[in-house]
Amino acid sequence: MNNNFQIPDSALKRVVVIGGGFAGITFVKKLPGNEFQVVLFDKHNYHTFQPLLYQVATGGLEPDSIAHPLRNIFHGRKNFFFRLAEIQEINTDKNVIMAKQGTLPYDMLVLATGSETNFYGMNDIEKIAMPLKNIPDALNLRSYLLQNFEQAVMEKKTADEHLNIIIVGGGPTGVELAGALAEFKRHVVPNDYPEINPENIQIWMIEASDRILGSFSKNASQDAFQSLSKMGVQIKLKTFLNKYYDNMAYFSDQSEIRSSCIIWSAGVKGNYPLGIPDASIHKSGRLYVDEFNRLKGFQNIFVIGDAAIMQSDARFLQGHPMVAQPAIQQAKCLAGNLANVMNNKPMIPFRYSDLGSMATIGRNKAVAEFGFAKFSGAFAWIIWLTVHLMALVGFRNRIIVLINWIWNYFSYDRAIRLIIRPFKRA
Numbered sequence: 001m002n003n004n005f006q007i008p009d010s011a012l013k014r015v016v017v018i019g020g021g022f023a024g025i026t027f028v029k030k031l032p033g034n035e036f037q038v039v040l041f042d043k044h045n046y047h048t049f050q051p052l053l054y055q056v057a058t059g060g061l062e063p064d065s066i067a068h069p070l071r072n073i074f075h076g077r078k079n080f081f082f083r084l085a086e087i088q089e090i091n092t093d094k095n096v097i098m099a100k101q102g103t104l105p106y107d108m109l110v111l112a113t114g115s116e117t118n119f120y121g122m123n124d125i126e127k128i129a130m131p132l133k134n135i136p137d138a139l140n141l142r143s144y145l146l147q148n149f150e151q152a153v154m155e156k157k158t159a160d161e162h163l164n165i166i167i168v169g170g171g172p173t174g175v176e177l178a179g180a181l182a183e184f185k186r187h188v189v190p191n192d193y194p195e196i197n198p199e200n201i202q203i204w205m206i207e208a209s210d211r212i213l214g215s216f217s218k219n220a221s222q223d224a225f226q227s228l229s230k231m232g233v234q235i236k237l238k239t240f241l242n243k244y245y246d247n248m249a250y251f252s253d254q255s256e257i258r259s260s261c262i263i264w265s266a267g268v269k270g271n272y273p274l275g276i277p278d279a280s281i282h283k284s285g286r287l288y289v290d291e292f293n294r295l296k297g298f299q300n301i302f303v304i305g306d307a308a309i310m311q312s313d314a315r316f317l318q319g320h321p322m323v324a325q326p327a328i329q330q331a332k333c334l335a336g337n338l339a340n341v342m343n344n345k346p347m348i349p350f351r352y353s354d355l356g357s358m359a360t361i362g363r364n365k366a367v368a369e370f371g372f373a374k375f376s377g378a379f380a381w382i383i384w385l386t387v388h389l390m391a392l393v394g395f396r397n398r399i400i401v402l403i404n405w406i407w408n409y410f411s412y413d414r415a416i417r418l419i420i421r422p423f424k425r426a
Contacts, residue, residue: 004102019112023305023327030335090275115306164259169266170212
């Protein structure tokens with residue numbers, strides 16, 4: 001079958017990879033280039049280091065410091081092709097992927113499409129809430145927060161709705177964002193907005209369960225709760241956002257908060273193109289895979305990362321955590337298994353090694369857990385900084401981020417406070 005992406009014919013098996021996140025780039029790096037023709041698709045031409053998106057949203061980092069061009073990552077790799085396109089559908093009968101630009105046949109397909117924000121069917125909330133899943137989201141949020149402060153200066157009667165910030169979800173993203181906003185309120189607002197009393201800026205965190213950082217130990221959750229509370233973040237536990245109307249948020253505890261800024265970090269679900277049979281889709285929105293990351297019902301389609309739910313491991317019957325480490329480890333295992341198949345060797349079942357969890361709360365504050373070793377405070381914060389700095393793709397990005405962190409730490413300033421692209425809420 002002809003293809004519309006100018007991919008040359010080859011005697012090698014063609015592996016099409018959809019998604020340039022942690023899973024996708026790790027898989028391509030580890031797959032032997034002399035045994036496969038690899039075609040990587042992504043709707044962006046860059047890889048995003050998602051753990052630092054909240055710092056872009058709060059003016060601590062520029063977006064290009066946490067992004068790296070995909071073509072540069074694989075520069076010089078044999079039998080590799082990158083195409084900028086959003087894959088819309090898969091024809092599993094004909095082994096073809098389809099996009100607006102055309103179609104391309106595959107021998108093997110790897111879905112590394114990650115996750116998308118889950119609003120749990122709350123369509124009215126989805127229309128107005130600010131997600132934080134990619135760089136455009138982060139830039140939208142940065143602009144909107146600054147626009148709200150500018151509006152509050154001019155509109156005294158409605159200042160409260162511009163200064164009340166509601167974060168829905170108390171997981172790592174919500175906690176890190178709340179801490180960054182609390183520091184912005186304390187150190188930046190007095191200098192940039194002398195007309196605003198920082199105490200009038202209210203940061204609310206809404207969590208449906210009985211504690212924040214639910215995937216961490218209870219001690220870590222308590223440490224984070226106390227730290228955020230001392231920073232002025234008001235936390236509502238066992239509380240749901242029921243509805244939002246006319247800049248008023250209504251909660252399950254019968255409380256109401258007037259706010260024009262709702263930030264949604266309450267959950268994610270699998271993201272994948274159309275064409276996947278219903279029998280292969282779990283109720284959580286992720287795709288069933290076996291212990292070799294094969295999509296249920298198929299021999300030549302594989303799913304790695306957030307989009308996959310593997311229930312063969314008794315330790316993770318609800319699937320592996322939707323974070324970077326499982327995605328990276330699955331990618332390495334799958335690359336090795338496809339090489340094994342080509343060399344007539346047996347495939348090795350995937351087994352996840354939990355390397356720990358970390359979340360930063362603010363300056364000199366973080367929680368880190370590695371098995372039985374649990375840390376909090378300044379030491380955990382240093383661990384968090386080191387791990388994230390080394391995990392960034394590209395030496396230039398590491399240097400830029402390090403310089404920004406040093407500047408922010410000693411100057412108490414988040415210097416990138418620019419409304420480059422004003423955001424208009426629906």
